Amino acid sequence: MAEIVGALGVPHTPFFPSLVEREGPACETARFFASLTRELEAMRPDLLVMYDTDHLNTFFFDNLPIFAVGVTDTFRGPNDEPRAVPVYTITSRPDVAGHIRRAGVEAGFDLALAQEFTVDHSVVVPLHFMTPRMHVPVIPVFISGHLAPLPSARRCYELGAAVRRAIESFPEPLRVVVVGSGSFSLEVFGPRIAPGKSDGVPDPDWARRACALIAQAQYDALIGESTPQQLAKAGNVGGEILNWIAMLASVGGRRPKFVTPQMEQGHAYAAWTWS
Amino acid sequence: MSTYAVNYLCREVLRDHAFRAAMKADPAAAIAKYDLTLEERAALLAGDVATLYRLGVNAFLMGYLPRFEVCGLTLPIYNERIRSCAGDAGVEGRH
Numbered sequence: 001m002a003e004i005v006g007a008l009g010v011p012h013t014p015f016f017p018s019l020v021e022r023e024g025p026a027c028e029t030a031r032f033f034a035s036l037t038r039e040l041e042a043m044r045p046d047l048l049v050m051y052d053t054d055h056l057n058t059f060f061f062d063n064l065p066i067f068a069v070g071v072t073d074t075f076r077g078p079n080d081e082p083r084a085v086p087v088y089t090i091t092s093r094p095d096v097a098g099h100i101r102r103a104g105v106e107a108g109f110d111l112a113l114a115q116e117f118t119v120d121h122s123v124v125v126p127l128h129f130m131t132p133r134m135h136v137p138v139i140p141v142f143i144s145g146h147l148a149p150l151p152s153a154r155r156c157y158e159l160g161a162a163v164r165r166a167i168e169s170f171p172e173p174l175r176v177v178v179v180g181s182g183s184f185s186l187e188v189f190g191p192r193i194a195p196g197k198s199d200g201v202p203d204p205d206w207a208r209r210a211c212a213l214i215a216q217a218q219y220d221a222l223i224g225e226s227t228p229q230q231l232a233k234a235g236n237v238g239g240e241i242l243n244w245i246a247m248l249a250s251v252g253g254r255r256p257k258f259v260t261p262q263m264e265q266g267h268a269y270a271a272w273t274w275s
Numbered sequence: 276m277s278t279y280a281v282n283y284l285c286r287e288v289l290r291d292h293a294f295r296a297a298m299k300a301d302p303a304a305a306i307a308k309y310d311l312t313l314e315e316r317a318a319l320l321a322g323d324v325a326t327l328y329r330l331g332v333n334a335f336l337m338g339y340l341p342r343f344e345v346c347g348l349t350l351p352i353y354n355e356r357i358r359s360c361a362g363d364a365g366v367e368g369r370h
Contacts, residue, residue: 055335056282056286056333056335056336057286057289060282060283060286061279061282061283079290080289081289146335147333188334188335188338189334189335189337189338189353189357190328190334190357191328191334191357191358191359191360191361191362192358192361193354193357193358195354195358196350196351196354197350197354198338198341198342198350198354236334236335
């Protein structure tokens with residue numbers, strides 16, 4: 001059977017690749033991503049399952065699923081031209097993805113099917129840093145985290161638990177790492193951006209609180225406090241924490257090996273490892 | 276729901292490089308074929324992102340306008356105008 005061997009929480013800031021290209025491997029962002037890459041390589045993954053919120057680049061207002069699974073041999077991205085990132089072809093595992101979707105639907109989650117799609121920086125930027133050879137297949141599981149009404153935090157955690165059971169029932173000895181992509185508090189191009197910038201952190205207290213709850217493995221408290229009002233207060237991408245919450249259903253209540261906050265961006269880098 | 280058309284054409288500025296060039300050269304002609312209200316059309320051509328935001332246009336998508344410098348927008352101009360809506364945060368959540 002497939003086995004979940006670790007989990008990661010990652011940011012996906014679109015200007016990080018150009019920042020690291022400019023500032024080099026000693027800069028903070030490069031070092032923080034390198035710490036994740038070391039953990040990921042030690043996990044020897046055969047497959048990544050990534051919870052992600054698209055920024056109206058994969059899906060649009062013509063058809064906007066609350067939850068969707070990418071079921072395809074390959075997909076390409078980024079489709080939104082972040083600087084210093086090539087357009088990659090990323091391999092996937094449609095057999096595992098289809099199994100996750102079937103098992104999820106059977107468990108009561110109405111998972112939309114995406115067989116032909118491209119992805120934006122929110123999937124590709126973390127991979128650009130962690131698996132730039134794109135040698136590890138990736139299954140994206142999309143959660144609508146930007147446009148109200150959002151799915152509840154509890155629902156996202158339960159989705160994560162259903163996906164975990166699905167992975168663990170797949171009849172092939174795969175080593176799977178689950179990834180949650182996104183910020184805790186961030187406004188992008190909305191009214192709460194900082195003067196002179198394209199983004200801002202509207203609720204740094206919440207970003208610190210989320211980090212503290214994750215560091216202490218108080219996941220139930222995190223779910224309880226991640227109300228729609230709190231996520232809206234955290235900024236127009238504040239709902240991206242739902243990707244972390246879905247990922248947390250894979251860690252079995254364990255504490256992270258580390259949570260490294262980067263509070264001026266309202267996000268963190270975290271790893272869970274156990275086998 | 277004509278904000279759909281504004282959202283759509285903002286995304287086309289990212290996706291369709293010929294449309295991006297047309298928006299730089301002659302935005303009034305470039306948006307002529309889209310089904311916009313008079314208010315939306317005027318706000319878009321004026322780079323009045325505060326009005327567009329209040330009408331319900333998505334902020335990520337409007338971000339492509341200063342990013343590619345169309346409709347007279349640069350990041351400093353966009354920043355100042357969108358921040359003038361700070362009391363209206365959450366308007367774009369209406370869907």
